[in-house]
Amino acid sequence: MYLKQQTVLKERLRAILREQYEIELPALVVEQPPENKFGEFALPLAFELAKKLRKAPRKIAEEIVARLAAEPLAGFASFEVAGAGYINARLQRAEAAQALAKEMKLAPEELAAKPLHALVEHTSINPNKAAHVGHLRNAILGDTFVRLLKAAGNRVDVQNYIDNTGVQVADIVVGLIHLEKMRLADVGALMERLTVEGERIDYYCWDLYARVSQWYEADEAKKAERKQMRLDTLHAIEHGGNETAEIADKIATAVLRRHLETMLRLGIEYDFLPRESEILHLHFWNLAFEQMKAKGVLYFETEGKNKGCWVMQRPGTERAEAEQDGPDEDAKVIVRSNGTVTYVGKDIAYHLWKFGLLGKDFGYRKFFEYPSHSCWISAEEGEADHPHFGDAQAIYNVIDSRQADPQANVVGALMGMGYTEQAARYTHFSYEMVALTPRCAMELGYAVPEEDQGRAYIEVSGRKGFGVKADDLIDKLVAATKSEVDSRHPELEDAERAEIAQKIAVGALRYFMLKYTRNSVIAFDFKDALSFEGETGPYLQYAVVRTRSIFRKAETTAEQALTELAGVEIDGMLDGEENEAIWAVWLRAGKTSLLLEQCIQTAEPAYLAKHAFQLAQEFSNFYRKHHILTEENAAKKTLLLATAAVTQRELVRSLQWLGIDAPEVM
């Protein structure tokens, strides 16, 4: 509703500017006034025009308002000049509410103008240890963005990139072979033993990874030897076709499966798992290398520290003419002097594939089953019958901000190859890490040096085994919500209480990760994460539960209540100070599609989280002031019921996009 009216207003204004002043403004700013008493839209454009027209802003505003008032504009009640030259527009409130009540689905004009085939990559955890809170932020951000893109009408493939042949996996293999003295058969036995004992393989690896990392450094005399073991192991894994690689594959696959299970607890699913092993073995790089050489993106360095390497100019390091003598020491090495390719090189090849520019595809086989679809994994030789991924028009990589540089290198390579359209639709969906507060770290039993105790946060470290595991956090949340539900609803069956607790725990966790904007570091603390009051997921769910309770008692449904509003005369019932709380709900509810658009444009889900919270707040305020079930005026009661209904509809819709499900009772 709101977005549509905003468009109507903008079009009218553009027409007026053309006719009256012969001016075309590239961007017409429409704001939301700080308080509803100023109206629903605020336009500061008179300030901008003042200089061009050499007139006082207030005078210009008056002229425009006169033109706006000259003929009726659909949905608007009035326009006025305010302050030094603001133009405020007021909606015809009853009309707006009636229109919003009818919007059972998102209106077509509020969906993406041009639906795209988008590809979102998120999670991408090294399959060598348990997922931790930082990975949860990644997956929750990515999954939420997927839901937003889909809601706006785009086709979306969800990918989770698996670095199954990297050093981190190699470290675990070194641990199994050299510390635990295991062979392939022993690893199989270990995994069976863990299953029997109900232990998690990813937890086992968490500890082993920390042990190996320390072992590398523990003995000064053996440091070099041990680092060489690590390198040899890595190369064996990369090469494939040997026992070491088989151990790596066995363990990485098992850990990956655990990651999928952990994420599924939060409602997060994937379509495809491309693995580095296939990027290597199917020789994606060879094709990328030929293409890059042919297009002059790579050049062979003959001097300086990078002598003998194929290098690429780093984006943003273009040198002045005068300095162009000698080698570019800032250049990024893509192929080492020993002929092996770096990570960035492989990443470029992978991204050419994502856009369908490589000229080669993965093999595919089924890996994991969800109730509604299968998740596929890359394979050298896949199944004959399979879906096809890649060929995306837009890609979003949910990767933490520390990898901004390598990401920029990939974009730089695409640009250099002339793929400017693809480069423009390449989004590094960057976010800051989740760190721990010093207090939280000490609670977990980690020794925090005195000089670090005053810091706002401490970075987690997989190598030190320092962090909060995802499943531990989810378990803790579920336990806390379960005991709360148990005490509030002793009349319910235990299974039902468990289900409610599960939904609340997920709501709390997902909202916690989404309420911060992407580039703020989350200083994690159990106290905040386990809070269910104030700006939290449960607060939003509670608002929905209250509306459900109302419709149960009124023996109707939200849909019915909204339908019935059409037959009622509500003119005047949304105006005046005594009705402000009612209108505030309708206005906020009408902004959902506007927020959807903003979130996608800025790749920032936090705005929707805030919107949902504000709607819940407006509703709570309304709920206290207006008692629905005891309202005696029939028309008024219909409006109040519809107000609860529109809250429920928009809140449930927003929460669904955030991946949060509201229970029936809580």
Add this chain to the structure above:
RNA sequence: GGGCGAGUAGCUCAAUUGGAUAGAGCACCAGCCUUCUAAGCUGGGGGUUGCAGGUUCGAUCCCUGCCUCGCCUACCA
């Protein structure tokens, strides 16, 4: 050294990307459950937006300089 990000209430964060009196939550204080669920609501205190300049009708936001903090900057992956 260079690049990126951050610095806002006691704490954790917002601020519609340059707009009206800088807002929320937590914590603290005072109230509100025989009326639709108190995981709630109302009120209160709390701010020189790191510092100093500049740009303009208007700056938390843009520019310059400085201070503090974090991250990135390998022929590691």
